[in-house]
Each structure stands twice: as structure tokens, then as C-alpha cells.
Amino acid sequence: MPEDTAHEVTRLLQDAESGDSGAAAELLPIVYAELRTLAKSRMGRERPGQTLQATALVHEAYLRLLGDNVSWQSRGHFFGAAAEAMRRILVEQARRKARLKHGGEFRRTSTPVTEIGLDGGVDVAILDIDEALSRLEARDEAMANVVKLRYFAGLTIEETAAALDVSPRAVNRHWTAARAWLTAALGEAHDGRQDA
Amino acid sequence: MPDARWQRQWELFHAALELDVPQRDAFVREAADDDTLCRDVLALLAAHAQAGGALDRPPFVGAFADLDADDLVGESIGPYRIRRVIGEGGMGVVYEAEQHEPVSRTVALKVIKLGMDTREVVARFRQERQALAMMNHPNIAQVHDAGATSDGRPYFVMEMVEGRPITQFCDEEQLGTRQRLAL
Numbered sequence: 403m404p405e406d407t408a409h410e411v412t413r414l415l416q417d418a419e420s421g422d423s424g425a426a427a428e429l430l431p432i433v434y435a436e437l438r439t440l441a442k443s444r445m446g447r448e449r450p451g452q453t454l455q456a457t458a459l460v461h462e463a464y465l466r467l468l469g470d471n472v473s474w475q476s477r478g479h480f481f482g483a484a485a486e487a488m489r490r491i492l493v494e495q496a497r498r499k500a501r502l503k504h505g506g507e508f509r510r511t512s513t514p515v516t517e518i519g520l521d522g523g524v525d526v527a528i529l530d531i532d533e534a535l536s537r538l539e540a541r542d543e544a545m546a547n548v549v550k551l552r553y554f555a556g557l558t559i560e561e562t563a564a565a566l567d568v569s570p571r572a573v574n575r576h577w578t579a580a581r582a583w584l585t586a587a588l589g590e591a592h593d594g595r596q597d598a
Numbered sequence: 599m600p601d602a603r604w605q606r607q608w609e610l611f612h613a614a615l616e617l618d619v620p621q622r623d624a625f626v627r628e629a630a631d632d633d634t635l636c637r638d639v640l641a642l643l644a645a646h647a648q649a650g651g652a653l654d655r656p657p658f659v660g661a662f663a664d665l666d667a668d669d670l671v672g673e674s675i676g677p678y679r680i681r682r683v684i685g686e687g688g689m690g691v692v693y694e695a696e697q698h699e700p701v702s703r704t705v706a707l708k709v710i711k712l713g714m715d716t717r718e719v720v721a722r723f724r725q726e727r728q729a730l731a732m733m734n735h736p737n738i739a740q741v742h743d744a745g746a747t748s749d750g751r752p753y754f755v756m757e758m759v760e761g762r763p764i765t766q767f768c769d770e771e772q773l774g775t776r777q778r779l780a781l
Contacts, residue, residue, distance in 0.1 A: 424718070431689065431714050441659050453658040492657050527652045541604060553653055578615070578646065579608050581653050586645035588652055 411467045415476040426479050434487035436463050457556025460484045478565030485554035496528045534587040548576040610639045687769025689719045709753035727754045
């Protein structure tokens, strides 16, 4: 199954590189599905309660779907889609868990749910991070893009620079600033004030 | 002009980081154009000095059993109670559902998959719903209703017909747009 998907992804990356913005958008659902399939097969092999590092999953999907013979600009499109897909997976997972925990807005009538995995705090943090990141995105897209590639796709400063086609110094500045802004925003989320 | 202010804030922040730690606060107090800016930059510097924040821990994925295609089975969407999955395509899942009001009947409910609700997919989904709604033919399932789930994914409700629902048939046979139109 990865064969076909890999071909499709390679084709979309080529289209995206030659300026087809629709191709980049089409990547998202494919990469999303691949990440979920991958996560499920990994989780199936492990004991219940096991968790996977999200960024490791992204890199595994990358190895399965793309070879080394892909330009860094193409990889940038791929990791952009993968970071966004991983963000959605984590947010969806956290929302779902919160919903089940609190009885939720759905009336659950059958199928008892066994809650496995994810030690406390982490998923709640994801919702806060996602919310703060959306606010940052609205103010400074370049900064938010660096955060997405670093945090959700696990790229290094150098890899992020190559993916975004900017200097490592620029990435470093954006990362330092975004990390400080988000840390402040997350801290103040609890005091209920944020105006920096 | 909020943008200029945003830029200025980061100018001061990065300039302060070039200095030794004990000199930073004094520099900001001196250089900041107003009290609000001064307070904001100092807060950002304090946040910068915080180690082990949420962003320094890698995110984890777990509990994927909860995210299966049949994630809605057993739940209710509006007046529909979801019974089971009857089909799954690239972008959507079709469920058999029980409607209680205003009439009691079994319906087919198609909803966009988790995470698939990108603008392109939502547009295509709407087109499909529209196309089905416009058709009035005994061999084509009627669209009864449409809406969005509590997490914002669009869905539509079709007549439950013997055999496969048309969308499921199309998805399973992997019909292209032209074939779907021909059908």
C-alpha cells in the first residue's frame, strides 16, 4: 500500500514545486491518513497504554513516502503537510479524550470506551498550544510556520531553514521569539491575560 | 498600527538577548517607547528564560483505537443515533443511523472523516450533496437533511436503500467524476 501512496505523494510534491498550490493542499489528507495508519500499526504492536513520539511518526512517514532523492524544497512541502496533519491528529485526539472524560456533548448510548494511553497533562497542553499557535499564526505566519515544523514535525533549525528556504539564523530568531511568546501566552492563559 | 508595534517588540527582544543577562532589563526600560511595550518585552524575556516549557517536550500520540473510522458509532448527531459503519470512502464515512423525530426511520448518514475537513474536501463534499439533492429519481437515494457535527464536520442524511448507497457504491468502485455523473 505505501507504493501507490508514495507515487501519489511524489507527484503532488512535484506539482507543488512547479507552483500548483492545490497540490500542496491535496497532500494534507494523504499524509494525515498515512500518519494515522502508521500510528495504528505501531500501537497495535505495543502494549495498550503505550505512546509514540509524534515527531518520530512524522519521520517514519517521511522515510516510507519519500526517498533521499527529493529536493529540500519538496521536502518542505511534505513536512509542512505532515506538521499540519500531526497537529490535527493530536488536537482531535485531545478533544476526543476531553469529551469522553467530561461526558461530552454526545450522548453515548453503547460501546463502552476503554481509555488507553496518554498520561494526563500532555493532551490538555496540546489544546492550549494549538489555541495559542492559532493566535500567533494570525499575527505572524512566518513565526508560526517555524513552530509547526519544529514542534509537530520535529525538524532541526537547519532542516527547518532548508524546508522554508530561509537562513538558519532567521529560523533561530523566529523560533526563539515564538517559543518565548507561546510560553508567555500559555502561562497567561491561566491568569486570563495576554496582550504582548 | 499593530504590525509596527509587533516588529518593534521583537527588535527590542532580540537586541536584549544580545546583552548579558543582568543588563537586559535595564536596556529594555531605557529603550522601550512606552510602558506597555516595556512590560511586554520584559514578560517575553522572562518567558524566554523559562526552561522546560510545554514546547520543549515533544508531543506524543496514543490511544489510536479511539480514532477508528467508526468513531461515531453509538453516538447521536442531532436526531440521529449512529448504529454502524456501512461504508468508507476517501473523504467520508457512511453510517447507518436511526432517526426518531419527526419520523422514525433508518437512514444513511455520510460525514467527512476526522481531519479531512480541508476547504477542498468540504467543497467537494458540498457538491456531492448538492448533486444528490437535485436528483429526483427512484433509483437514487434521496437527501433528507444536512448539517454539521458538534466538532464542525459537515454531514448529510440520505434515504437508506437496499444495496449500497450511491456514494458508497461510487467510492467502492472508485468511480471518477465522469462516471459518477453518468451514473
